[in-house]
Amino acid sequence: MLVASFRKKLPDFTLEVSFAFHEGTLVIYGPSGAGKTTLLNCLAGLDRPDEGHIELNGRALFASHLGINVPPQGRRIGYVFQNHALFPHLTVRQNVLYGLHPRRKDGDPSSGPCVDEILKSFGLTHLTERYPAKLSGGEKQRVALARSLVVQPNLLLLDEPWSALDEESRLTVRSEVLDLQRHRDIPFVLVTHDRVEAKTLGKAILHLDRGCASWL
Amino acid sequence: MTGWAAPLLLSIRVALVSTGIVLVLGTAAAWAVVKRRWRGKGLADVLFTLPLVLPPTVTGYLLLLLMASRGLFGPWLRFMGIELIFTWWAAAIASAVVAFPLMYNAAKVGFHGVDEAFEGVARTLGASESRILFTITLPLAWPGLLAGVVLSFTRALGEFGATLMVAGNIPGRTQTMPVAIYMATDAGDTKTAAVLTVILLAFGLVAVGLSRGWSERQSGRRAGFWRS
Numbered sequence: 358m359l360v361a362s363f364r365k366k367l368p369d370f371t372l373e374v375s376f377a378f379h380e381g382t383l384v385i386y387g388p389s390g391a392g393k394t395t396l397l398n399c400l401a402g403l404d405r406p407d408e409g410h411i412e413l414n415g416r417a418l419f420a421s422h423l424g425i426n427v428p429p430q431g432r433r434i435g436y437v438f439q440n441h442a443l444f445p446h447l448t449v450r451q452n453v454l455y456g457l458h459p460r461r462k463d464g465d466p467s468s469g470p471c472v473d474e475i476l477k478s479f480g481l482t483h484l485t486e487r488y489p490a491k492l493s494g495g496e497k498q499r500v501a502l503a504r505s506l507v508v509q510p511n512l513l514l515l516d517e518p519w520s521a522l523d524e525e526s527r528l529t530v531r532s533e534v535l536d537l538q539r540h541r542d543i544p545f546v547l548v549t550h551d552r553v554e555a556k557t558l559g560k561a562i563l564h565l566d567r568g569c570a571s572w573l
Numbered sequence: 574m575t576g577w578a579a580p581l582l583l584s585i586r587v588a589l590v591s592t593g594i595v596l597v598l599g600t601a602a603a604w605a606v607v608k609r610r611w612r613g614k615g616l617a618d619v620l621f622t623l624p625l626v627l628p629p630t631v632t633g634y635l636l637l638l639l640m641a642s643r644g645l646f647g648p649w650l651r652f653m654g655i656e657l658i659f660t661w662w663a664a665a666i667a668s669a670v671v672a673f674p675l676m677y678n679a680a681k682v683g684f685h686g687v688d689e690a691f692e693g694v695a696r697t698l699g700a701s702e703s704r705i706l707f708t709i710t711l712p713l714a715w716p717g718l719l720a721g722v723v724l725s726f727t728r729a730l731g732e733f734g735a736t737l738m739v740a741g742n743i744p745g746r747t748q749t750m751p752v753a754i755y756m757a758t759d760a761g762d763t764k765t766a767a768v769l770t771v772i773l774l775a776f777g778l779v780a781v782g783l784s785r786g787w788s789e790r791q792s793g794r795r796a797g798f799w800r801s
Contacts, residue, residue, distance in 0.1 A: 403693045429696040436697040442690035446712050455708075456698030508698055 359383075359512060359544060363409025363419070365399060367392060372399075372568040378561060382538050382545040386555035386573065387565035393548045394439070396565065397514045400546065401436045402429035413511055435505030435513040439520060441497045443489035449500050450476070450485040456508035472507070479503040494519075495526040502537065513538075515547045531558070576765035579745050580753035581772060587661055587736075587749055588729035591669035592676075595725045598669075599676030600711075600718060607684040608692070608710065625674035632670055633738025640666075640739065657739075661747055664740035668729035675728055676721040679784070683717015684710065720784035727780035731773055 362375040372392040376383075385393050398404035400411060402418065405426060411419040413434070418427045443452050454472060476482050479499045489497060498518060505513060518534065519527045535558070538545045549555050555562050555573070562573040602621050606614055624632055639645050640657045650657060657663045687710050695705045711718070733751035740747040742756060750769050757766040 398693075401693075401697050403696065429693070430699045430701065432697070434697060436694060438690045438694055440690065442688065442694045444691055444695075444709060455695065455700070504694075504698070510697075 358412075358414055359400075359546070360412040361400065361409075363399060363406035363411060363421075365395060365404065365406045367395060367568065370568040372396060374563070374565070374570040376563060376570065376572075378544060378546075380544055381561065382535070382547055382559040384555045384559035384562045385546065385548045385565055386552060386562055387550065389550055391565045392568045393550075393565055394516055397436065397516055397546065397548060400512075401434050401514055402427060402432050403436075433508070433511045435508065435510035437498075437501045437505050437513070437515045437518050439516045439518075441489075441501040441521075443492075443497055443500055443504075445489050448486050448488055449481055449492070452489070452500055453481070453503045453507055455504060475503055475507055493526070494522040495530055498522070498530050499533070502534070506537075506541070511543055513541075513543060513545045515545060517548055517550065576757065576762065577750075577753070577768045577772070580748050580750045580769065583661060583664075583745075583748065584730050584750040587664045587668055587732075588726050590662075590665040591672055591729040592722060592726045594665070594669040595673045595676040595729075596718070596722055599673055599721060599725070600680045603677050603680035603684055604706070604710070607681055621677045622674045624670050625678075629667075629671055629732065629734025629736075630738060633667060633735035636663075636667055636670065636735060636739050659739075659741045659743065659747060661740065664732070664736045664747055664749060665729075667735035667739050668732040671732050671735055672725035672728040675724040679717050679721030679724060680714065681717075683714035683721070686717060687713040716787040720787045723780045723784050727776055730776055 358377065358379050360377045363373075365372045369390075370392070372395055374396060385396060387393055395404055399406050399419075406419060406421070408421040409419070410417065410421065413432070417423070417425050418432050419425060444455065447455070450472075453476060457472070473482075476485060479502065481496075481499060481503060484492065484496060484500075489500070492500065501518075515534065519530050522530060531554075534545070534547075547558060549558070564571050564573045602617075605611070606618055606621070637644065637658070640650065640663065641647055642651060642658070657666070691709050691713065692705050695709050700708070731751055732749070733755070736747075736749055737752055740749075742748050742752050744753075748756070750773060754766045754769045754773075757763070757769070
């Protein structure tokens with residue numbers, strides 16, 4: 358369960374949101390420049406709201422009145438960036454492994470699924486030694502998803518995850534993400550500027566315009 | 574040793590030491606200014622670049638005020654048993670101060686080229702700030718750092734004004750190449766001056782060529798990455 362209620366002053370307007378969200382996919386829809394990415398950054402801990410609180414599964418991640426601001430490293434929130442932000446100097450395998458403690462890379466069975474299984478489940482087995490520059494848009498997407506899920510986050514944020522893809526791979530990747538959400542027991546927060554897409558993706562749609570949020 | 578060999582070896586030693594100093598300090602300063610938020614950053618940025626526009630004799634004079642026996646750190650240096658003025662260490666420090674802005678600015682360009690999204694994603698994956706610095710930021714900024722090293726080394730090799738002020742002109746001990754060229758010309762020894770000039774010219778050409786290639790390589794790779 359994600360509870361968020363905060364304000365953050367941006368150069369042109371003030372981002373002001375207040376919502377609670379249990380399961381499935383929360384879609385945040387709005388035109389570009391509406392504050393969508395800032396909202397995700399605040400949830401992930403990469404940006405700091407001016408005031409308010411953010412709580413995930415009963416744990417306070419940010420609470421201005423208590424002086425709590427858990428750094429992104431301690432939030433267990435996965436984040437897939439708009440351009441995937443795959444580390445260009447690391448191979449697919451090194452990208453996916455980045456979030457694992459070195460000790461866990463050998464596949465300690467008690468610490469979750471082994472890495473090879475994760476790579477396999479994302480259809481990346483044949484790409485492990487490639488560098489991001491040599492991947493297609495859909496492949497980059499899968500690497501970014503695998504990388505963020507390897508650390509077993511409690512929430513996954515996706516910022517326009519398929520904006521860089523062509524129509525065909527967009528549909529494929531979209532259904533992959535929906536499948537993924539159904540198989541994982543964690544909520545997704547997904548950002549899009551496409552109204553049609555917003556409606557097909559989630560039941561809960563938060564409309565954001567110049568920092569003001571309202572349910573659709 | 575012939576007239577040009579001793580200054581050449583001394584200059585290389587001075588340039589290597591000062592390049593080592595500015596590689597660490599210049600990179601750290603650039604990282605703090607580009608990647609961290611703190612008060613007084615604008616002022617620090619001005620101070621870090623200042624030696625670039627100051628006449629080297631002014632830099633040398635200010636260094637004298639700090640290092641001389643009656644200077645600010647003089648009593649402390651004497652207490653530690655360190656004698657800096659008129660040693661090659663003074664030349665290395667002077668070269669480091671003069672070369673610092675070159676390393677600092679090249680490293681800044683390198684760090685600006687590292688998209689904050691990479692560091693952000695690494696944070697959400699639980700990586701500590703030092704792990705991010707050594708596995709993401711520095712490896713991606715290396716063309717800028719390398720360009721800074723080459724420029725700093727070449728600048729240190731050619732340092733004249735500040736070096737003369739704090740290290741003097743002691744043949745075989747503090748007489749670096751640029752100082753030796755001045756002295757040789759003054760004494761009518763055109764051969765030594767010409768040999769040293771050709772050596773410095775060659776270093777300069779190689780340095781500018783290398784740093785140009787690296788900065789193009791960095792911008793080329795960035796374009797390639799985002800073109801995807």
